[in-house]
Structure formats: C-alpha cells, structure tokens
Amino acid sequence: MPYPSKLTPETIEEVAWTLFQAGGPDALSMRSLADALGVRAGSLYRHVDSRDALLHALAQRAARDLQAELVRAAEGHLPRNALQAAAGAYLHYARTHPHAYALLLVPDAHGPANGLATDAGKALWNTLLGLVGALSGDLDDTDHAVAVWTFLHGAASLDRAGIYGGSGPRGGIDLGVNAILDHAQDAGRRKRPS
The missing domain is CATH 1.10.357.10 (Tetracycline Repressor, domain 2)
Incomplete structure (x- = not known):
C-alpha cells in the first residue's frame, strides 16, 4: 500500500476523534485507525508517536x-x-x-x-x-x-x-x-x- 500524500496529523486526529467518539477507547487502536484511513498501521508512526500521544x-x-x-x-x-x-x-x-x-x-x-x-x-x-x-x-x-x-x-x-x-x-x-x-x-x- 503506497504512503498516501494526504495523511497529515490533522487528518489522523480527525479520524481518531470520530472512532473514539463512536466507540470509546476500545475502538481506537493504531490498527483500527489505519484501517479507517486506508493505510498501514506503520504509516501512522510518521505522524504520531503512539496511541498514548494520540489520546x-x-x-x-x-x-x-x-x-x-x-x-x-x-x-x-x-x-x-x-x-x-x-x-x-x-x-x-x-x-x-x-x-x-x-x-x-x-x-x-x-x-x-x-x-x-x-x-x-x-x-x-x-x-x-x-x-x-x-x-x-x-x-x-x-x-x-x-x-x-x-x-x-x-x-x-x-x-x-x-x-x-x-x-x-x-x-x-x-x-x-x-x-x-x-x-x-x-x-x-x-x-x-x-
């Protein structure tokens, strides 16, 4: 899967916020976030240090x-x-x-x-x-x-x-x-x- 050029910290936070609002902390993992963004989980770490940093x-x-x-x-x-x-x-x-x-x-x-x-x-x-x-x-x-x-x-x-x-x-x-x-x-x- 190619690295999407539109993946930004703001986009990641927005999608994480949506997942979190819908299902709470259990709904927000780096894998579920990556799936929602259509990227590999490893791609997120270019913009976010960890799940804790995202929270x-x-x-x-x-x-x-x-x-x-x-x-x-x-x-x-x-x-x-x-x-x-x-x-x-x-x-x-x-x-x-x-x-x-x-x-x-x-x-x-x-x-x-x-x-x-x-x-x-x-x-x-x-x-x-x-x-x-x-x-x-x-x-x-x-x-x-x-x-x-x-x-x-x-x-x-x-x-x-x-x-x-x-x-x-x-x-x-x-x-x-x-x-x-x-x-x-x-x-x-x-x-x-x-």
Whole structure:
C-alpha cells in the first residue's frame, strides 16, 4: 500500500476523534485507525508517536470543545444567566460526548495528571473561573468555581451511571446550580461597598 500524500496529523486526529467518539477507547487502536484511513498501521508512526500521544491530543481536543461550548452558551448573557447556560452546556456535552468527557478525567500517559491538566484543560478552567468571577465580583473566585465544577461533574457522572433513573434528575440540577450561584452572588454583594 503506497504512503498516501494526504495523511497529515490533522487528518489522523480527525479520524481518531470520530472512532473514539463512536466507540470509546476500545475502538481506537493504531490498527483500527489505519484501517479507517486506508493505510498501514506503520504509516501512522510518521505522524504520531503512539496511541498514548494520540489520546493526549484527543483529551486536549475534548477540553477545547467543552470550553467552546461553555463560551458559546454564555455569550450575550448577564453573569448569572451566563453561568446557568454554561452549566446546561456542560451537562449536555457530558451527555452527548460521553467518551470525550470521560477522557478529560483519565490519567495521561504523558504526565501524572489527566486531560484537564493540559493547556486546553487549564483554558477550560479559566473560562469557568471567569464566568464565576463575573457573578461574584472576585476574578479569582476559586471556591465557587470549584463548587460549580464539582456539582456539574457529579451530576454528569450520576447521569452517565443511570442513577437518576427514568424520571431523570427533575429540578434537582437547577436547584443545586442555583444554590451555588446564589451563594456566589451573595458573597459578591458582601464584598462590594454599599
């Protein structure tokens, strides 16, 4: 099989992303990727060091995609509504891209941390921190940002595990998000001079 001239790192990542999104980590091997690209597996190593390196790139992509979803959802809204919209986008992404979302939390072979510790993961965190800071008035409001992220991740994990059952979480997610946002907003009011 000749070496295809159109085989690029971007093409490889795009096809790997499609395979991964469809079937998770078990669906992504260098052989399955090569088959999908119509090349020999050895050809991939001209562009990708290893499967782990590819998963690292996909984790960064997942973080960038989730960040873009949060930004898009929040755009044009006042701070509280922006955070509510971003929370909805976060949960929607976790539900509709379960493998990509899970990849954010898997330890990375390129380091001791997970996909959230990549540059893209840090940018995602900074987006959430900025949204929270806009509501509370504290641009480094780590406490409330951690509370929001922890709550959303817990809700996403419970949803994925099917714990909510057929009735779903009902209004419980809105209740939890609003409780955290109320607290952040009140903290911001207490810090502002009257």
